[in-house]
Every structure is written in structure tokens, then in C-alpha cells.
Amino acid sequence: xxxxxxxxxxxxxxxxxxxxxxxxxxxxxxxxxxxxxxxxxxxxxxxxxxxxxxxxxxxxxxxxxxxxxxxxxxxxxxxxxxxxxxxxxxxxxxxxxxxxxxxxxxxxxxxxxxxxxxxxxxxxxxxxxxxxxxxxxxxxxxxxxxxxxxxxxxxxxxxxxxxxxxxxxxxxxxxxxxxxxxxxxxxxxxxxxxxxxxxxxxxxxxxxxxxxxxxxxxxxxxxxx
Amino acid sequence: xxxxxxxxxxxxxxxxxxxxxxxxxxxxxxxxxxxxxxxxxxxxxxxxxxxxxxxxxxxxxxxxxxxxxxxxxxxxxxxxxxxxxxxxxxxxxxxxxxxxxxxxxxxxxxxxxxxxxxxxxxxxxxxxxxxxxxxxxxxxxxxxxxxxxxxxxxxxxxxxxxxxxxxxxxxxxxxxxxxxxxxxxxxxxxxxxxxxxxxxxxxxxxxxxxxxxxxxxxxxxxxxxxxxx
Numbered sequence: 001x002x003x004x005x006x007x008x009x010x011x012x013x014x015x016x017x018x019x020x021x022x023x024x025x026x027x028x029x030x031x032x033x034x035x036x037x038x039x040x041x042x043x044x045x046x047x048x049x050x051x052x053x054x055x056x057x058x059x060x061x062x063x064x065x066x067x068x069x070x071x072x073x074x075x076x077x078x079x080x081x082x083x084x085x086x087x088x089x090x091x092x093x094x095x096x097x098x099x100x101x102x103x104x105x106x107x108x109x110x111x112x113x114x115x116x117x118x119x120x121x122x123x124x125x126x127x128x129x130x131x132x133x134x135x136x137x138x139x140x141x142x143x144x145x146x147x148x149x150x151x152x153x154x155x156x157x158x159x160x161x162x163x164x165x166x167x168x169x170x171x172x173x174x175x176x177x178x179x180x181x182x183x184x185x186x187x188x189x190x191x192x193x194x195x196x197x198x199x200x201x202x203x204x205x206x207x208x209x210x211x212x213x214x215x216x217x218x219x220x221x222x223x224x225x
Numbered sequence: 226x227x228x229x230x231x232x233x234x235x236x237x238x239x240x241x242x243x244x245x246x247x248x249x250x251x252x253x254x255x256x257x258x259x260x261x262x263x264x265x266x267x268x269x270x271x272x273x274x275x276x277x278x279x280x281x282x283x284x285x286x287x288x289x290x291x292x293x294x295x296x297x298x299x300x301x302x303x304x305x306x307x308x309x310x311x312x313x314x315x316x317x318x319x320x321x322x323x324x325x326x327x328x329x330x331x332x333x334x335x336x337x338x339x340x341x342x343x344x345x346x347x348x349x350x351x352x353x354x355x356x357x358x359x360x361x362x363x364x365x366x367x368x369x370x371x372x373x374x375x376x377x378x379x380x381x382x383x384x385x386x387x388x389x390x391x392x393x394x395x396x397x398x399x400x401x402x403x404x405x406x407x408x409x410x411x412x413x414x415x416x417x418x419x420x421x422x423x424x425x426x427x428x429x430x431x432x433x434x435x436x437x438x439x440x441x442x443x444x445x446x447x448x449x450x451x452x453x454x
Binding site (some may be wrong): 052054055056064067068070071072073074075080086087088089090092093096098109119126127129130131132133134135138139165166167168169 | 256257258267281282304305306307308309311313314317318324328329330331332333337348349350351352353354355356396397398399400401402403404405406433448452453454
């Protein structure tokens with residue numbers, strides 16, 4: 001049976017699991033929304049260097065005294081961690097595209113069975129722009145999607161084929177939702193972990209994408225049993 | 226007339242006096258950071274129209290260069306993200322604004338290409354997306370790349386930290402973003418700074434933008450964001 005979770009519980013659950021995907025020393029860019037929560041849950045002993053595309057390598061937590069001369073990509077004030085640096089946008093995107101970023105965590109509107117991602121535009125909706133998302137997913141070594149399993153009105157976000165404009169083709173490595181973790185291995189979408197008490201059939205019922213289930217599917221890491 | 230070596234330090238109003246209806250301008254900044262707020266206010270005051278605005282984003286409706294968009298002074302925007310300034314989307318949907326959305330890394334690199342004398346560059350960003358539609362796609366070693374072309378402008382309005390009288394610039398914190406790159410890619414470069422110091426007061430090792438790239442210096446004003454960034 002699917003657990004009854006409010007939106008905040010879903011977000012926290014997703015962020016906790018994503019935070020276990022990093023290795024010590026990884027350079028990571030976190031997007032806005034759920035991805036931004038991930039830094040709260042990085043395990044002790046794993047030193048992650050946070051990059052923000054507006055120009056910080058080594059971002060630290062929100063400071064006690066806010067200074068608008070140090071902000072993150074979402075516009076919120078940040079500190080610079082010891083050993084951090086302030087850089088310009090050309091180098092920032094050189095780092096992103098050039099393969100110097102170990103992982104990026106972003107939200108999604110749709111992810112499909114082929115690892116295609118749509119997360120920047122809904123035709124007819126507010127025109128926002130792709131920002132740095134297209135560069136991030138093409139350049140980062142590992143693309144982690146942190147998203148609720150379905151839309152607020154219950155429609156699948158994990159679909160057979162993306163119908164919204166793509167951010168990039170075949171780039172997704174991991175999808176973490178409040179219910180499951182999928183990995184793309186050799187072009188195939190594999191269900192590897194599930195929330196406690198959830199069955200593969202439960203996941204299939206709310207997932208449109210074709211996926212294979214690992215044998216066995218593990219209980220999702222980082223969630224209290 | 227100032228010499229080419231010692232740069233004029235002027236009011237914001239005087240610095241933007243050459244910007245006319247139809248001019249193209251690059252404006253530094255990312256979200257709240259590194260926007261030349263004082264220069265923008267002078268441009269709003271001047272009321273020029275038909276501007277082509279090249280910037281990372283369009284800030285907010287009532288913040289920085291976002292005001293040029295919401296006030297109807299821009300005819301075209303080239304940017305990577307415009308979602309925080311609702312006027313951009315509204316005017317675009319009403320057919321009152323041309324909008325060219327460019328991936329952020331591509332945007333900064335197009336400006337760099339413009340300033341660095343390159344005819345363009347190949348990027349994997351946007352392959353297989355709508356970005357591809359208006360571009361040539363080339364294959365190098367079996368991998369697809371999009372050919373992106375350089376961007377230049379009549380004016381670059383940038384924000385730096387300190388300047389010396391020769392126009393050498395330093396930057397501070399996350400105010401840097403697009404500013405040093407834009408300093409290479411416009412006919413006239415106006416830098417808004419915290420303070421202008423004498424030649425020799427900035428360690429050459431700390432100079433990010435050499436003064437030869439800068440034309441006019443303006444000391445920042447005391448508006449809310451100018452004072453805080």
C-alpha cells in the first residue's frame with residue numbers, strides 16, 4: 001500500500017535518499033526546490049563540494065548575517081565554505097560542461113523510460129527559460145532527478161515518452177521519488193529500491209514508464225523503517 | 226576629452242547618455258547579484274526604448290534591469306531565465322517583446338566568443354531539444370554538437386568592485402557572474418563600482434578585467450540594492 005505522506009514529508013524523504021548518492025570529495029550542483037534540501041542530509045564524513053552556477057565552488061550554509069554579495073543560483077544568501085572560490089559564469093559553465101562536476105540534482109516535469117528529461121517548459125504556461133539546466137544535465141557525470149512520483153493531481157511523471165519539451169536526451173542516471181529509486185543501466189530503467197511496505201505492483205500502478213524490477217528490490221535507504 | 230589611458234569617472238546619467246532608442250546592451254548580473262543598479266536607474270530615467278537587452282535573466286519586475294522589461298523599454302531580450310520577472314512572459318505572450326531563450330552556459334560562451342574574436346563554437350548543450358531547431362548540428366568524433374554564434378552589443382553595463390583610474394577592475398563575491406565576460410564584448414563598456422582608486426592602488430595580480438577593456442567608470446549610488454550588493 002502507498003504510504004500517506006504530505007508534500008513536505010515527500011520532499012524530505014526524497015532529499016534524504018538523494019544525499020546518500022555522493023562520495024567523499026564529489027563536486028555537486030543542487031537545483032532549486034527539492035534538490036536544495038539535499039545538503040541538509042549529506043552524511044557525516046562525506047565532504048561534498050557544492051557548486052552554484054552563478055559562480056561559487058565550495059558553497060556553505062546560509063550565514064547568520066545575510067550579505068547579498070554572496071548568493072546562490074536561487075537568489076538566497078549563502079556562505080563560502082573554507083577553501084571555496086568565487087568565479088565568473090564562463091568558468092562556472094566550463095566546469096559544468098567540461099566534465100568537472102560529479103553530480104547534478106534537478107527536479108523534473110517528466111522523465112521517460114529512455115532517460116530523457118523534460119524539466120524546463122510547459123507549452124502555454126509561464127515562459128521561464130532553461131537557465132543552466134540544459135548545460136548541467138549534459139555536463140555532469142551523474143544526473144540525479146529528485147521529484148515527487150506523480151504530479152499534485154496524481155498524473156505520472158515517470159512516463160513512456162516525454163511529451164513536454166526536452167531538456168536533454170538520454171541523460172538521466174538516477175530518479176529518486178518518495179516511493180522508489182530507479183537507475184538507468186545500459187539504457188534500461190531499473191527499479192532498485194522501494195519505500196517500506198510498497199510493492200512492485202504499487203509502483204507500476206503509479207508509473208507509466210516501462211521499467212524492470214531488480215531482484216530483489218531493496219528497501220529504500222535513508223528512510224526509517 | 227579624457228585620454229585613452231585615464232578613464233572618465235562620470236555620473237550614471239552621463240555614462241548612459243550615448244545609449245539611444247534601438248541600442249543593444251549587455252547587462253551583468255545573476256538574480257540580485259552583480260547588477261549595475263545605478264546605471265539601470267539612469268537608463269530607466271532616460272526612457273530610451275526599443276532596446277535589445279542581453280543578460281542572464283530579467284531580474285524581477287521592479288528590480289534592476291527587470292524594470293527595462295516591465296517598463297516596455299526593451300523590444301528584444303536574449304537571456305537564459307526570465308521566470309522571476311512575470312512581465313517578460315506577459316509581454317512576450319502579448320507579442321510586445323521578442324524573446325530568445327539561450328541555455329546559460331551557451332549564453333555566456335556566445336558573449337565570450339563575441340569578445341574573444343571567435344566565429345562561434347560547438348556545444349553539446351541543447352542537442353535533441355528545441356534549441357537545435359534554429360541551429361546547425363555538426364558531428365565531431367561521432368558526437369553531435371550545436372554550432373552557436375557570437376554575441377556582441379553596443380554597450381555593456383557591468384558591475385565591479387574597485388576600479389582604478391585606468392579602468393582596471395576587481396570583483397567581489399557572487400557579483401562577478403557575467404560581468405567580466407561582458408566587458409570584452411561591447412563597443413562601449415561602462416563599469417559601476419564601489420569606489421575608484423588611484424592607479425597603482427590595485428595589485429596587478431588582483432585585476433580581473435584590465436582597464437583597456439573599460440571606457441567609463443561610475444561610482445554606485447545608494448539605492449536599496451546598489452547599496453547592498
